[in-house]
Amino acid sequence: MAKIHRYERAFLILSAIMLVVFLAALGYAAFGMGLHLPTRAGQIRPEDVARTPPFDRPGVREVEPGRWEAVVVARAWGFNPAEIRVPVGQPVTFRITSVDIIHGFHVDDTRINLMVLPGQVSELEYTFRKPGEHLVICHEYCGAGHHAMAGKVIAE
Amino acid sequence: MSAARANGSIVHDPSGFALPSSQRAAIRWFVYVGFGAMGIAVIHGFAQALNYAGINILTWFPGLQSYYQGLTIHGVFNALVLTFAFTNGFLALTTARGLGRPLHGPLLQASLWTLILGVLLSGWAMFSGRASVLFTFYPPLQAHPAYYLGLALLVVSTWLLSINLFWSLSRWRRENPGQRIPLLAFISVATYAMWDLASLGIAVEVVGLLLPWSLGWLDGADPLLSRTLFWFSGHAIVYFWLLPAYVSWYAFVPRHAGGKIFSDPLTRVVFLLFLALSIPTGFHHQYADPGIPEAMKFTHAILTFGVFYPSLITAFSVIAALEMGGRARGGRGLTGWFFKLPWGDPSLSAQVLAMLVFVLGGITGLINASFNVNQVVHNTAWIPGHFHMTVGTAVALSFMGIAYWLVPWLSSRELRGRRIAVAQSWIYFVGVLVFARGMISGGLEGMPRRTFMVAATYSKPSWELAGVLTAVGGTIMFLSVILFVGVMLATILAGRRRDPGDIPFADTLVGPAVSGWERHFDRFGIWVAVTILLIVIAYAPFLVSYLPPKLWSSGFSIY
Numbered sequence: 001m002a003k004i005h006r007y008e009r010a011f012l013i014l015s016a017i018m019l020v021v022f023l024a025a026l027g028y029a030a031f032g033m034g035l036h037l038p039t040r041a042g043q044i045r046p047e048d049v050a051r052t053p054p055f056d057r058p059g060v061r062e063v064e065p066g067r068w069e070a071v072v073v074a075r076a077w078g079f080n081p082a083e084i085r086v087p088v089g090q091p092v093t094f095r096i097t098s099v100d101i102i103h104g105f106h107v108d109d110t111r112i113n114l115m116v117l118p119g120q121v122s123e124l125e126y127t128f129r130k131p132g133e134h135l136v137i138c139h140e141y142c143g144a145g146h147h148a149m150a151g152k153v154i155a156e
Numbered sequence: 157m158s159a160a161r162a163n164g165s166i167v168h169d170p171s172g173f174a175l176p177s178s179q180r181a182a183i184r185w186f187v188y189v190g191f192g193a194m195g196i197a198v199i200h201g202f203a204q205a206l207n208y209a210g211i212n213i214l215t216w217f218p219g220l221q222s223y224y225q226g227l228t229i230h231g232v233f234n235a236l237v238l239t240f241a242f243t244n245g246f247l248a249l250t251t252a253r254g255l256g257r258p259l260h261g262p263l264l265q266a267s268l269w270t271l272i273l274g275v276l277l278s279g280w281a282m283f284s285g286r287a288s289v290l291f292t293f294y295p296p297l298q299a300h301p302a303y304y305l306g307l308a309l310l311v312v313s314t315w316l317l318s319i320n321l322f323w324s325l326s327r328w329r330r331e332n333p334g335q336r337i338p339l340l341a342f343i344s345v346a347t348y349a350m351w352d353l354a355s356l357g358i359a360v361e362v363v364g365l366l367l368p369w370s371l372g373w374l375d376g377a378d379p380l381l382s383r384t385l386f387w388f389s390g391h392a393i394v395y396f397w398l399l400p401a402y403v404s405w406y407a408f409v410p411r412h413a414g415g416k417i418f419s420d421p422l423t424r425v426v427f428l429l430f431l432a433l434s435i436p437t438g439f440h441h442q443y444a445d446p447g448i449p450e451a452m453k454f455t456h457a458i459l460t461f462g463v464f465y466p467s468l469i470t471a472f473s474v475i476a477a478l479e480m481g482g483r484a485r486g487g488r489g490l491t492g493w494f495f496k497l498p499w500g501d502p503s504l505s506a507q508v509l510a511m512l513v514f515v516l517g518g519i520t521g522l523i524n525a526s527f528n529v530n531q532v533v534h535n536t537a538w539i540p541g542h543f544h545m546t547v548g549t550a551v552a553l554s555f556m557g558i559a560y561w562l563v564p565w566l567s568s569r570e571l572r573g574r575r576i577a578v579a580q581s582w583i584y585f586v587g588v589l590v591f592a593r594g595m596i597s598g599g600l601e602g603m604p605r606r607t608f609m610v611a612a613t614y615s616k617p618s619w620e621l622a623g624v625l626t627a628v629g630g631t632i633m634f635l636s637v638i639l640f641v642g643v644m645l646a647t648i649l650a651g652r653r654r655d656p657g658d659i660p661f662a663d664t665l666v667g668p669a670v671s672g673w674e675r676h677f678d679r680f681g682i683w684v685a686v687t688i689l690l691i692v693i694a695y696a697p698f699l700v701s702y703l704p705p706k707l708w709s710s711g712f713s714i715y
Binding site for chain 1: 224227290297378380418443444445446447448449450457458461462464465468469472476526527528530532534536602604607608612613614616706708712714715
């Protein structure tokens with residue numbers, strides 16, 4: 001290799017160290033602190049959603065003491081339920097799917113930020129630390145009524 | 157132990173070169189079609205920026221049925237037509253000049269006409285309201301078959317062009333056995349080699365799944381598989397947008413600045429790293445998707461951080477080349493050289509300002525790639541804030557900067573309105589910074605992207621200032637592009653005729669080794685094999701565990 005200028009060598013080494021440190025921090029945040037991304041969590045045919053548990057009964061319930069499940073069905077252009085009431089301080093697992101086209105599910109001011117695909121179950125666990133009301137927006141374009149597709153999560 | 161080195165030229169024959177006039181004309185029309193599409197796209201972009209401040213001018217657009225129809229046109233004409241057309245023309249020229257030989261004439265014509273047919277077909281579908289599915293066209297939203305066919309032809313046009321480049325390279329090799337590939341041709345061909353592999357995902361998606369589905373030959377679509385194939389190509393495509401700008405930053409901007417390319421071997425390494433690492437990174441666009449195991453997403457996060465590395469090398473090399481130029485012009489001290497750059501040259505001002513904006517584009521891109529940090533910004537207005545600083549400025553403003561010498565060269569005219577051109581680059585620079593400041597701050601507050609805010613059933617007070625900045629910045633960008641189009645038209649129609657001479661490529665400080673292991677850089681076969689291996693590592697676990705396709709979704713045209 002041609003001789004590399006010493007400034008350049010230093011720059012390249014520092015750049016590599018920076019990227020490795022960033023990655024290590026992200027890996028620790030995800031797998032050490034439990035700030036997970038959604039993973040593979042099951043498949044469901046769009047036409048079977050209405051008769052397949054848990055999506056046959058959308059809503060919030062306690063699945064075991066201290067653990068909650070929020071089941072949401074997305075369709076053009078709304079969420080069922082549109083108003084989701086969850087407890088503060090206890091882990092809630094959101095389970096969401098779509099019966100028609102791709103939607104998004106973004107709970108404002110939280111890291112609940114999911115793509116919702118027909119055919120797939122989107123799943124994320126989250127614990128609300130403070131009571132309050134959060135706007136929920138469908139944040140993936142879903143046709144003519146996209147900008148009217150919203151709901152809310154109330155932590156109480 | 158340094159190997160023997162050739163002189164620092166990046167072309168086969170620095171003394172001169174004449175391209176057949178029919179090939180020059182084809183390249184000229186590629187560039188005109190690209191900027192023509194941009195001119196139409198930014199009119200819609202202007203309306204979309206105003207939308208974020210609650211101002212609705214969509215009613216001024218005759219025949220426009222929805223915000224999303226205009227947004228589809230804005231995305232396709234900017235991100236696909238401008239980029240493919242300009243790159244086809246620009247890199248055809250750089251390859252021909254690098255090799256010092258003409259290209260395959262009929263293939264070049266075929267590529268141009270395929271592109272034009274693709275623009276007409278997809279354009280008809282979009283303008284008639286039959287394809288308001290945005291430029292990402294995620295199924296099961298369904299467009300008219302003409303839209304998918306038109307987009308497929310745009311990709312086929314790039315394939316015909318790359319066949320042409322490889323054909324020309326192999327002819328050159330036969331004519332010049334044992335010689336190193338001239339750097340200018342090497343980096344141009346490497347760009348197309350990457351894109352040929354990258355575009356396979358979108359080709360399988362569009363031709364194998366969506367087009368037959370839209371014609372009723374397939375019962376359903378698989379939304380997750382489609383998104384995965386789309387983003388297989390969809391992240392690499394940003395490097396297909398960016399690398400032509402890098403070709404210019406490495407090979408031409410040092411000449412504008414009066415400096416030299418830092419190093420021939422390092423430049424080759426950068427482009428080979430982009431070839432190998434651009435593709436196996438697509439899951440970082442799907443961090444929020446269901447159905448993809450988290451560990452596979454993390455694999456792509458690591459590779460995405462890897463592909464950031466050649467951009468960091470580029471930052472050093474290109475700034476070093478600029479500094480050489482600035483010091484040769486009498487610049488002193490740590491920063492004095494920067495102000496001594498020839499800022500009166502619009503090709504230089506546009507591209508150096510594009511680089512400055514790209515620093516912010518790169519930082520925000522690394523944030524997007526940052527695994528769980530992405531959950532804060534995914535699908536918010538932050539994302540268009542980011543990519544208007546990358547493809548929307550680092551690429552688009554660089555293309556405009558290139559056009560300030562390329563269009564006069566192609567049309568044998570002198571540039572008209574040089575001072576307006578310099579002002580145009582600064583106006584765009586200010587505009588995009590204001591625009592991106594608005595989008596990014598709004599995105600951090602949860603303001604969504606791709607949304608007709610004027611009619612949205614929700615809002616937050618913190619989006620107000622963000623929306624106003626977006627609208628003001630977008631308006632400034634729009635005015636800047638009007639100035640650009642004006643300068644181009646004045647040049648083409650009323651520029652003084654002149655002999656175009658040669659194109660303004662730079663020399664390198666450190667030339668290519670004529671012997672030793674560096675010669676392996678030029679064996680594209682090896683690097684393509686490495687790339688394929690990385691693609692298999694990145695995508696095989698998903699495909700093996702997921703296939704066959706789940707064709708469960710029927711089409712919806714609810715737009």
